[in-house]
Amino acid sequence: MNLSIVIPLLNEEESLSELHQWIVTVMTANNYSYEIIFIDDGSTDSSWQKITHLSKTNKNVKAIRFLHNYGKSQALHAGFAKAQGEVIITMDADLQDSPEEIPALYDMVMHKEFDLVSGWKKKRYDSVLTKNMPSKLFNWAARKTSGVKLHDFNCGLKAYKNTVVKNIEVSGEMHRYIPVLAKNAGFSNIGEKVVVHQARKYGTTKFGMERFINGFLDLITIWFISRFGKRPMHLFGALGVLMFVIGLLSAVYIGITKLYKLYNNEPAILVTSNPWFYIALTTMIIGTQLFLAGFLGEIILRTKNNEERYKVSETL
Template structure:
């Protein structure tokens, strides 16, 4: 199979018929063998009924329905697990992404041999309350990840080589940083493509202001897991050793200062009267705790086998 199109959705019943018809038309024009995976992330409207009807009219359209809402990352990860195509295309269900971009994205993966090609909506139809924070997040992500050739990490329209989606795990709110996950997994041939951004035709956005806080926290999480996930002792141990040595130096300073006072026959205070005594003591204890945390983290690192398991109600 040439292409799998993975579409996460939440309450997008109105747009699905037009979207799937558009995708089918593009696939037929270019003689692609394909499947469309519609991942219903706990919709409360008629989305699942629409998906069933679309499946009856086109066997290339499949659906997976979550029992409740888990989020876009969960929907994408489940779609990645089910995808069979050699190239996987992701797009949003709200018709703001154009299926006409699919042939060029496919060509860049199969001919130019990129691992991942991310869309860049150079001209957007979003309000400033969304575009300004997005620019800040993209700048921070470029700085922390070292992927300097992407302008928009969070664009829903992306193309992947099959091996990429089968070797990354998307959870939490990390769908915003899939290129970073791909890079940490060893897929470094990443590029972008300017794509059309269309104004929303039906409904309203499903993302609130909390996505910015969650996105920032997940960026820190990705940075930590990517850099220290396989060696947490390097992180906690380094902090622990630094804190422990700082406390020891403070303790030595107090002892030396006390001995100098004695040698000079000067009056000296008890060690416990010196503020550095307590600061040094805390630093030593904190260092020991961080060091032990590193050992524990080494034992439990990424061992939660059910972290990415979701309750699927129905599959067609």
């Protein structure tokens, strides 16, 4: 099979039939063998009924329905697990991503040997203040932090080799950082393509300003995971030992100073009356706690079990 098109959605009943027909037209024109995988992330409208009807009229339509809204990352994780195509395309269901871009993305992965190709919505039709400017700031921070030189991490239109999606773990709210996850997994040949961004035709966006706040928090998380996720002791242990040694040396200095003054019959205050004694003690305690945090992190990494992150109610 050439293509698996993975489409996470939430309450997009108006656009599904049009999107499906558009994709089918492109697939037929290019003679692709394909599957369309809709992941209904807990829609409360008639999205699932629409998908069920489409699956009856087109055997290439497959679908997963979550019991309730778990988030885009979980939807993509489920779609990636089900996908069987040589190339996996992800796109949003709101008609802002154009299926006409799929052949070029497919060609870049199959013939130019990119592991992953990310879309770049160079010209956007979103609000400048609420989306464009925060998005530019977010993408700049993501580039600087991750080392992945993409202009648009948030673009839902991406193409992947099958081996990429089968070897990355998309969890939490990490769908924005799939290129970073791919890079950390060893897939470094990451490309970018300018794609057409269309104004939303139906409904309203499901994302607000909080996605940028969450995005920056997730950026810190993935920075930590990419550098210390497999070796937390290297960070916490090193900081803990450093703080403990500083505290210990300070305490030793205070003790030697006290003994020196006593030996020379000089007036000396009680050690416990010296504020530096408590600073040294606190530093040693914090250092010990950091070291233990790194130690516990190493134990958790070696004993963790895969947890269930979402529940599926139906599949097609």
